[in-house]
Amino acid sequence: MHNPKQVALAATLLLPFSTTQTVHPLSGSNWTLSDPGSNVSVPATFPSQAHLDLHAAGIIGDPLYALNEFEQRWVAYSNWSYTSPPIPGLSTNASSTWLLFNGLDTFTSISFCGQFVASTNNQFRQYWFDVTEILQACSNETHRVLAINFGSAPNIADAIANEPGQETWPFGVQQVYEFPNRWFIRKEQSDFGWDWGPAFAPAGPWQPAWIVQLGSQAVHIRNSIVDIYRQGQLNLLPPDQSQPWVVNASLDYFGNLPDNATLTYVLNDLQNHTISSGALSDVNTTNATITGSTIIPDGTVDLWWPSQLGPQNLYYITISLQSSAKVSLASVTKRIGFRTIVLNETPISDAQLALGIAAGNNWHFEINGHEFYAKGSNFIPPDPFWARVTPQRIEQLFQSVVAGNQNMLRVWASGAYSPDFMYDLADEYGILLWSEFEFGDALYPVDQAFLDNVRAEAEYNVRRVNHHPSLALWAGGNELENLELMLVNQSAPKQLAKYTAQYETLFLNTLLPAVFENTRSISYTPSSTSNGWQSLNFSATHPIMERYNNLTTGSVYGETDFYNYNPAVLHNASALPIGRFSNEFGYHSMPSLQSWRQQVLASDLTFNSTTVLLRDHHDPAGGLNTSNTANSSIGQAQMTEAVEMWYPTPGKRDAVANFSAWCHATQVFQADLYVFEIAFYRRGSGLPNRQLGSLYWQLEDQWVAPTWAGIEYDGRWKVLHYAAKDIYEPVIIAPYYNVTTGNLSVWVTSDLWEAVSGTATFHWYDWSGKQLDMNTTQSVAFEVGAINSTQVLQTFTTDVLAKYDLTNVVLHMSVEAQGRLPNTNTTRTFRHDNFFNPTPLRTAQLIDPGLTLTYSPTTAIFTITSTRGIAAWVWLDYGEGAVVHFDSNGFWLLPGQPREVGFTVQSDGTGGAWVNTVTVQSMWDQTQATSVGSFANGTANGTGGSGAPIAYTGTAAKTSISVLVIVAAALQILL
Ligand code: BMA
Numbered sequence: 001m002h003n004p005k006q007v008a009l010a011a012t013l014l015l016p017f018s019t020t021q022t023v024h025p026l027s028g029s030n031w032t033l034s035d036p037g038s039n040v041s042v043p044a045t046f047p048s049q050a051h052l053d054l055h056a057a058g059i060i061g062d063p064l065y066a067l068n069e070f071e072q073r074w075v076a077y078s079n080w081s082y083t084s085p086p087i088p089g090l091s092t093n094a095s096s097t098w099l100l101f102n103g104l105d106t107f108t109s110i111s112f113c114g115q116f117v118a119s120t121n122n123q124f125r126q127y128w129f130d131v132t133e134i135l136q137a138c139s140n141e142t143h144r145v146l147a148i149n150f151g152s153a154p155n156i157a158d159a160i161a162n163e164p165g166q167e168t169w170p171f172g173v174q175q176v177y178e179f180p181n182r183w184f185i186r187k188e189q190s191d192f193g194w195d196w197g198p199a200f201a202p203a204g205p206w207q208p209a210w211i212v213q214l215g216s217q218a219v220h221i222r223n224s225i226v227d228i229y230r231q232g233q234l235n236l237l238p239p240d241q242s243q244p245w246v247v248n249a250s251l252d253y254f255g256n257l258p259d260n261a262t263l264t265y266v267l268n269d270l271q272n273h274t275i276s277s278g279a280l281s282d283v284n285t286t287n288a289t290i291t292g293s294t295i296i297p298d299g300t301v302d303l304w305w306p307s308q309l310g311p312q313n314l315y316y317i318t319i320s321l322q323s324s325a326k327v328s329l330a331s332v333t334k335r336i337g338f339r340t341i342v343l344n345e346t347p348i349s350d351a352q353l354a355l356g357i358a359a360g361n362n363w364h365f366e367i368n369g370h371e372f373y374a375k376g377s378n379f380i381p382p383d384p385f386w387a388r389v390t391p392q393r394i395e396q397l398f399q400s401v402v403a404g405n406q407n408m409l410r411v412w413a414s415g416a417y418s419p420d421f422m423y424d425l426a427d428e429y430g431i432l433l434w435s436e437f438e439f440g441d442a443l444y445p446v447d448q449a450f451l452d453n454v455r456a457e458a459e460y461n462v463r464r465v466n467h468h469p470s471l472a473l474w475a476g477g478n479e480l481e482n483l484e485l486m487l488v489n490q491s492a493p494k495q496l497a498k499y500t501a502q503y504e505t506l507f508l509n510t511l512l513p514a515v516f517e518n519t520r521s522i523s524y525t526p527s528s529t530s531n532g533w534q535s536l537n538f539s540a541t542h543p544i545m546e547r548y549n550n551l552t553t554g555s556v557y558g559e560t561d562f563y564n565y566n567p568a569v570l571h572n573a574s575a576l577p578i579g580r581f582s583n584e585f586g587y588h589s590m591p592s593l594q595s596w597r598q599q600v601l602a603s604d605l606t607f608n609s610t611t612v613l614l615r616d617h618h619d620p621a622g623g624l625n626t627s628n629t630a631n632s633s634i635g636q637a638q639m640t641e642a643v644e645m646w647y648p649t650p651g652k653r654d655a656v657a658n659f660s661a662w663c664h665a666t667q668v669f670q671a672d673l674y675v676f677e678i679a680f681y682r683r684g685s686g687l688p689n690r691q692l693g694s695l696y697w698q699l700e701d702q703w704v705a706p707t708w709a710g711i712e713y714d715g716r717w718k719v720l721h722y723a724a725k726d727i728y729e730p731v732i733i734a735p736y737y738n739v740t741t742g743n744l745s746v747w748v749t750s751d752l753w754e755a756v757s758g759t760a761t762f763h764w765y766d767w768s769g770k771q772l773d774m775n776t777t778q779s780v781a782f783e784v785g786a787i788n789s790t791q792v793l794q795t796f797t798t799d800v801l802a803k804y805d806l807t808n809v810v811l812h813m814s815v816e817a818q819g820r821l822p823n824t825n826t827t828r829t830f831r832h833d834n835f836f837n838p839t840p841l842r843t844a845q846l847i848d849p850g851l852t853l854t855y856s857p858t859t860a861i862f863t864i865t866s867t868r869g870i871a872a873w874v875w876l877d878y879g880e881g882a883v884v885h886f887d888s889n890g891f892w893l894l895p896g897q898p899r900e901v902g903f904t905v906q907s908d909g910t911g912g913a914w915v916n917t918v919t920v921q922s923m924w925d926q927t928q929a930t931s932v933g934s935f936a937n938g939t940a941n942g943t944g945g946s947g948a949p950i951a952y953t954g955t956a957a958k959t960s961i962s963v964l965v966i967v968a969a970a971l972q973i974l975l
Helices: 004-013 050-056 073-077 132-136 153-161 350-354 391-403 420-429 448-465 480-491 493-507 511-516 593-599 610-615 629-646 655-686 719-727 913-917 923-927
Strands: 021-025 028-035 040-046 080-083 096-101 107-112 115-121 127-130 146-150 209-214 219-230 245-255 262-269 274-279 281-286 289-296 315-322 328-336 341-344 364-367 374-379 408-411 432-436 471-475 533-536 544-546 559-562 581-585 693-696 731-738 743-750 756-765 779-784 788-796 810-819 828-836 851-856 861-866 871-877 882-886 891-893 899-901 903-908 919-921
Touching (some): 040 050, 073 153, 115 127, 209 219, 245 328, 274 289, 374 432, 374 581, 391 420, 391 903, 408 693, 480 493, 581 655, 593 655, 610 629, 629 655, 655 719, 655 731, 655 743, 655 788, 731 756, 731 810, 731 828, 743 756, 743 779, 743 828, 756 788, 828 891, 851 871, 851 919
Parallel strands (some): 374 693, 559 581
Antiparallel strands (some): 096 127, 107 115, 262 315, 281 289, 341 364, 533 544, 731 743, 743 788, 756 779, 756 810, 810 828
């Protein structure tokens, strides 16, 4: 907990009239966690949360195991104290002594040397307290103990809700998951339960803290902001890219700043070569913040780009604070990038109209002045306990994000503000983080104390992370305008004006200025999802006038958020929303058997066991009922219906194998649906709605449960993550089918920044892989414009398939195009394959494709061959103990065209033995009583059927695909 070097410094340097500071970190493992109420006192770590220390001490089991979520509710209802050992090395000569906390979760009463210091009530704020007098009166070193008493957040939320005159909302507006009243408190909203996670309402010092001692002329920098923008830039408006860069920096401090202090900067590249340095100009000091700025000429630095759009160029900037006598007082170094990122919601221009873009407003992002297609997903808190989320875990997730061809994550609004290390990693990996203030699926109070608390939280976080080039946007909260205000309108239409005014008080009058008064470089939108703004007026106190429902028929506005749990929505394009950007959509699926085994008893491994049911929080219990299987049965039924509607029903003899096959089937439906939706949204880039983003719900899991995630809790990819990776390739070919009319069209979509040309090919087969003699185009030469789509086939299945049995036809389509990734000079070939079958696989005449699997240790390549027929949803599976990401998975395979698959190992507790557990199966195997791929006993189960366990080979087979090319005219479409 204590760094002896600093003790020495403290003893020698902390003289009165000095400019020095000593920082004593409070992190360590020698704290105590106690609750006199429940008679618990155990060793604790700092930072931490009570559940983690209680689990480490053996007082409670693993919170994520079985139904411990419910068993451990007493922890959330207790009050917990974190007590330090006596803190050594504090100087009594210091001019001032401060406590500095970067995060206390949530309601605390803090004492030092047995004296009350302060109370806190916001998980997301930084707090600092002057304890000079307390320390001066605390001469006995053994009394220098810091104690932080955390009150029960659920109890306090209830107490606030019951205060006389407290705000209330119309019926059905406030979304309750488990613990009620989350909207009264500034704590991670999903701590009180959500539809993909447990409700632990944890308490504890979740971020680091320090004791800071200062000389009389010394300051400590507690927070800082570096804002980089093009001269003249305004939030929300595309800037002039020829303007020089403005670097505006300010340091937030406590202590005594000597008069006439100055600021200097040094800008270095990552090799520490100085690019620019000097004094900051226009230095001014207000409210314990000192600010200055400088100009960096355009062209001096290389731009930062998101993944696949260019290099992630980064720099270090050091801002130093000196006294007028040039004595160094403090400095801050931040790693930064130069880019502009704007959420463009401007009206559609005449030039855009002339291109065929529908009237209305834009709603898309522009990086360095370029439109781009945002491909990604929604990030939820990766663990119910943030205190144990390490940079390594985030890095592994981000590796999956980038491997999945994603360039943007929406960091959803009811978790916690992301740690600095998360933005650092996003900067390195090129992942844009659409960031949100922590408000969601509820309306919030607007009394002055609440607003002041929110404002302080927002200022701290906006300033803390603004320098990261990965920061893409600030949004006020989740589903506010298009859900919450709509619910008010449904439930109590007469009160809509009142609650809209309250909404504007919080999201336009409180949060917006917290962004615009601190940064010029970042756009703000009050709500995800919304119809965007109607007008902007930067000189008004209220710069954004929201559009709400002032819509003109035929015009297109804003983002879309779409959920429909009727599985018939798959392939029903008319159900999907037409907007400019899709920020959420999805359907839940089961995690794999391998993941289930990590968190439930073997006896619970059935689809509707009580434990599985009660871990499905969709539909949520809506309260504290711990045996609410009624609502969760709805979610389980939705998955079951989806499988029964679309796929052959699993029919494994072994009960656990059958459970595994069902879990897998729900994942296939999820993947199928998301691919359909993503292809639909991406095609919109070439349609009048000029659709420029698709972020599905949700990237990852925070425990093992049925959820919308594509990545399971330990990092294993569901079918979804592989399927999304495939449909997020830069150039894709995809079918669009209207089951009622038989209309089938095939489109190529590209999000490259230059037009690409190539060839699309089409071949029809029966399930045995025999090519059918169809009277349709076999090959089309096409050109598709920058970020655009083009139709390459239009036909009616009713005509072309008239003489065939629809249950026995499969269309294979592929595209090959020459082009360049943005900001690269090399032309490369982009390829993509897709399959279409006109009936659900449930009724298709699937045959045993006779899959074989070989592995070459020399090349670390798996080769999968279909020997007898077309294999749908080929799935490489592997046992527990490792997390491995195959280069591709969940694909379809034509007979005689082997597929080579490499892999990346995320973690391996098997010493490499996982390789021997790899199996391959396809949709056909789902119905086979004893085929492989079930891992019923932890290792591959059974040997019958088509699915194959592994065979080793010295040399990997080579894939050879020959295509017949018949040139046809490219089809011209909009844009
Ligand atoms: C939207 C999200 C989340 C939720 C998800 C699935 O409502 O914003 O609140 O978890 O859908 O229901």
